[in-house]
Amino acid sequence: MKHSTFHFDLLATDGRARAGLLQTPHGEIPTPIFMPVGTQATVKAVSPRDLNDLGARIILANTYHLYLRPGDERIARLGGLHTFMGWDGPILTDSGGYQVFSLAQRRKIDADGVTFRSHIDGSEHRFTPEKSIAVQENLGADVIVCFDECAVPDDYDYNVAALARTHAWAERCKAAKSRSDQALFGIVQGGVFPDLREQSARFLTGVGFDGYAIGGLSVGETKDQMHQALEVVDPVLPTDQPRYLMGVGTPADLVECVARGVDMFDCVLPTRMARNGSALIRTVAPGRSSPARLNLRNARFADDPAPLEPGCTCYACTHFSRAYLRHLVMANEILGHQLVTLHNLHLMLTIAREIRAAILEGQFQAYRDAYWRMTNDQ
Amino acid sequence: MKHSTFHFDLLATDGRARAGLLQTPHGEIPTPIFMPVGTQATVKAVSPRDLNDLGARIILANTYHLYLRPGDERIARLGGLHTFMGWDGPILTDSGGYQVFSLAQRRKIDADGVTFRSHIDGSEHRFTPEKSIAVQENLGADVIVCFDECAVPDDYDYNVAALARTHAWAERCKAAKSRSDQALFGIVQGGVFPDLREQSARFLTGVGFDGYAIGGLSVGETKDQMHQALEVVDPVLPTDQPRYLMGVGTPADLVECVARGVDMFDCVLPTRMARNGSALIRTVAPGRSSPARLNLRNARFADDPAPLEPGCTCYACTHFSRAYLRHLVMANEILGHQLVTLHNLHLMLTIAREIRAAILEGQFQAYRDAYWRMTNDQ
Numbered sequence: 001m002k003h004s005t006f007h008f009d010l011l012a013t014d015g016r017a018r019a020g021l022l023q024t025p026h027g028e029i030p031t032p033i034f035m036p037v038g039t040q041a042t043v044k045a046v047s048p049r050d051l052n053d054l055g056a057r058i059i060l061a062n063t064y065h066l067y068l069r070p071g072d073e074r075i076a077r078l079g080g081l082h083t084f085m086g087w088d089g090p091i092l093t094d095s096g097g098y099q100v101f102s103l104a105q106r107r108k109i110d111a112d113g114v115t116f117r118s119h120i121d122g123s124e125h126r127f128t129p130e131k132s133i134a135v136q137e138n139l140g141a142d143v144i145v146c147f148d149e150c151a152v153p154d155d156y157d158y159n160v161a162a163l164a165r166t167h168a169w170a171e172r173c174k175a176a177k178s179r180s181d182q183a184l185f186g187i188v189q190g191g192v193f194p195d196l197r198e199q200s201a202r203f204l205t206g207v208g209f210d211g212y213a214i215g216g217l218s219v220g221e222t223k224d225q226m227h228q229a230l231e232v233v234d235p236v237l238p239t240d241q242p243r244y245l246m247g248v249g250t251p252a253d254l255v256e257c258v259a260r261g262v263d264m265f266d267c268v269l270p271t272r273m274a275r276n277g278s279a280l281i282r283t284v285a286p287g288r289s290s291p292a293r294l295n296l297r298n299a300r301f302a303d304d305p306a307p308l309e310p311g312c313t314c315y316a317c318t319h320f321s322r323a324y325l326r327h328l329v330m331a332n333e334i335l336g337h338q339l340v341t342l343h344n345l346h347l348m349l350t351i352a353r354e355i356r357a358a359i360l361e362g363q364f365q366a367y368r369d370a371y372w373r374m375t376n377d378q
Numbered sequence: 379m380k381h382s383t384f385h386f387d388l389l390a391t392d393g394r395a396r397a398g399l400l401q402t403p404h405g406e407i408p409t410p411i412f413m414p415v416g417t418q419a420t421v422k423a424v425s426p427r428d429l430n431d432l433g434a435r436i437i438l439a440n441t442y443h444l445y446l447r448p449g450d451e452r453i454a455r456l457g458g459l460h461t462f463m464g465w466d467g468p469i470l471t472d473s474g475g476y477q478v479f480s481l482a483q484r485r486k487i488d489a490d491g492v493t494f495r496s497h498i499d500g501s502e503h504r505f506t507p508e509k510s511i512a513v514q515e516n517l518g519a520d521v522i523v524c525f526d527e528c529a530v531p532d533d534y535d536y537n538v539a540a541l542a543r544t545h546a547w548a549e550r551c552k553a554a555k556s557r558s559d560q561a562l563f564g565i566v567q568g569g570v571f572p573d574l575r576e577q578s579a580r581f582l583t584g585v586g587f588d589g590y591a592i593g594g595l596s597v598g599e600t601k602d603q604m605h606q607a608l609e610v611v612d613p614v615l616p617t618d619q620p621r622y623l624m625g626v627g628t629p630a631d632l633v634e635c636v637a638r639g640v641d642m643f644d645c646v647l648p649t650r651m652a653r654n655g656s657a658l659i660r661t662v663a664p665g666r667s668s669p670a671r672l673n674l675r676n677a678r679f680a681d682d683p684a685p686l687e688p689g690c691t692c693y694a695c696t697h698f699s700r701a702y703l704r705h706l707v708m709a710n711e712i713l714g715h716q717l718v719t720l721h722n723l724h725l726m727l728t729i730a731r732e733i734r735a736a737i738l739e740g741q742f743q744a745y746r747d748a749y750w751r752m753t754n755d756q
Contacts, residue, residue, distance in 0.1 A: 041705065045712040049693065070680065070705040078683055078701055086697040302448065305456055315427065319464040323456050327419065327448040334423040334715055 014364035024142040031263035034348040058090040064099035072138035080140035092143040129172035146173040153191040183210035201236035211242040234261035270344030277329035301326040314346035392742035402520035409641040412726040419463040436468040442477035450516035458518035470521040507550035524551040531569040561588035579614035589620040612639035648722030655707035679704040692724035
């Protein structure tokens with residue numbers, strides 16, 4: 001399945017942490033990497049120019065959303081997703097599976113696929129593995145993923161059945177794929193159950209993909225359960241291919257999941273938090289699993305001339321005070337969304353770069369220790 | 379009243395059209411100029427970095443809004459409006475008069491000032507000429523304006539009474555002003571009545587200000603009435619001081635009001651239209667007074683690969699299609715507001731630059747003719 005336009009070089013390991021370089025038709029991706037989420041063919045409130053300035057190297061877009069609006073065929077007619085959204089760098093699309101299964105009362109699963117109703121207009125649609133691949137081929141991302149079922153994580157019997165569908169669908173996705181300029185990742189599922197996770201990693205590795213996503217996490221399970229799932233698949237997945245933990249996570253998650261062998265991350269957290277008026281900061285209070293944040297709606301920032309995070313080199317922190325950003329948030333000004341989003345993405349991208357540099361220098365464990373020491377000093 | 383930090387050079391005239399250069403403590407302003415409106419200490423959806431890229435030379439902020447939130451005293455404590463909002467260039471603040479009088483049922487006028495209720499929380503406040511100047515001195519803009527009454531334009535007796543208040547308040551504003559690093563503009567009022575407009579221009583010129591705003595237009599009168607008001611004040615106002623037409627206007631208004639002696643303009647039109655999904659274009663259909671626009675909600679743009687305005691050099695037009703911008707508008711994505719706002723401001727600023735260049739070359743009438751010929755070709 002490996003194409004000449006794709007190549008993953010594992011440059012260094014440090015414990016189970018990995019530093020690599022993924023070649024794609026639209027450029028190189030240094031790993032570990034955080035991928036900003038551009039659900040509807042835009043990273044919310046951020047232009048491609050600003051994404052470049054931030055040092056973003058790959059972004060994610062959502063197949064379900066773009067299939068419904070403006071339509072994958074329309075995007076194909078307009079030259080594909082890169083041209084459509086004015087982003088020349090690599091793009092990854094998900095399969096639509098996660099969104100479709102999230103529709104809950106509005107979808108029906110069978111062995112062949114899923115029938116669902118649009119969240120926009122209630123119209124009925126159907127995704128099969130073949131349809132998901134066709135849509136993703138119309139969109140034209142550099143990396144596409146298999147159509148999978150993201151099951152509730154803690155029902156064993158349900159996960160057994162869902163995993164059977166996910167595995168059958170993975171084989172159908174691989175068979176359906178026709179473009180040689182797109183890499184296809186399998187998706188490891190299995191909920192919180194280590195035996196199912198291991199079984200899934202073995203099955204998909206046997207089928208053979210260009211990389212492996214790990215799905216169905218960060219959906220309500222504990223951090224320990226998430227870490228255990230990563231630990232069980234790490235030795236099974238091929239070392240010479242990238243691993244992508246879907247929908248994760250916080251700055252601390254980057255540190256802890258890289259420590260368990262993950263190369264790629266995506267999460268709406270930094271962009272969504274920004275639109276809610278919260279700035280991500282590096283540290284997390286001891287014993288808390290939620291990311292550290294400044295809630296700019298808090299009155300204590302009204303007269304605060306400091307930047308969001310002292311020492312941060314992002315545009316927001318080098319030009320504006322917490323007092324101003326709080327004002328923008330309270331006045332519901334779009335610029336507030338823009339600036340806090342820039343800061344939050346900058347932090348995630350910077351932490352990924354720092355982690356990579358530490359791995360390349362054989363200093364990852366020291367970096368990880370320092371990260372948690374800083375936290376405990378708070 | 380003229381301070382050393384302020385100086386207006388009238389560089390060229392062409393008919394009644396004027397090209398000048400206004401010196402302020404935060405930089406030079408070439409005139410004619412369009413001033414983007416930054417109501418709440420932000421030009422909506424545009425960062426100061428992007429304003430610089432657009433070539434904006436002065437922006438406007440609203441005293442009423444900033445007095446209420448975050449508070450002018452807070453802004454003063456945080457270093458003034460330039461520091462607060464991260465904009466190093468010149469700023470003009472209005473007096474709060476227009477907003478206060480727009481509150482209709484929520485305000486009461488007397489000879490001394492206006493008592494009003496906040497649109498945010500209903501709390502009671504009072505503006506007098508002295509208070510408006512004090513607030514504007516706290517904000518610290520380069521150009522401040524007199525507290526005036528913006529009356530309904532077509533009631534003669536009411537305008538006579540309102541003009542008496544506006545003139546008395548102008549004298550009080552001049553007396554109250556204490557900062558030497560701010561220029562103070564008087565505001566000519568008088569509704570649609572040429573005799574009152576002329577009387578107002580004479581009175582204020584007699585008092586003596588650093589420049590003259592023309593207020594109370596673009597509030598429902600016809601274009602002919604607006605043009606007549608400009609024509610009657612043009613010969614009365616000093617030639618060696620800038621004239622600022624408040625709240626105007628469209629691309630066509632820039633052309634036609636420069637032709638009647640105006641130097642400075644501001645309007646929410648380009649930013650507000652953008653947030654409604656409409657892109658300004660150069661031309662206006664013959665016989666129509668509304669600005670030409672592309673309503674991106676129109677389905678005919680869904681597959682249109684062309685830029686908003688072919689030939690436009692703005693970031694939106696050089697990187698994105700109408701189809702993509704329509705998608706962003708339909709999906710209610712913030713980036714749509716950002717990109718269409720950039721285009722609309724770029725157009726207004728570009729037309730002001732073109733007009734200025736034409737005046738300096740003695741080609742203003744040719745430019746004006748070409749503008750309307752292009753329109754009639756549509």
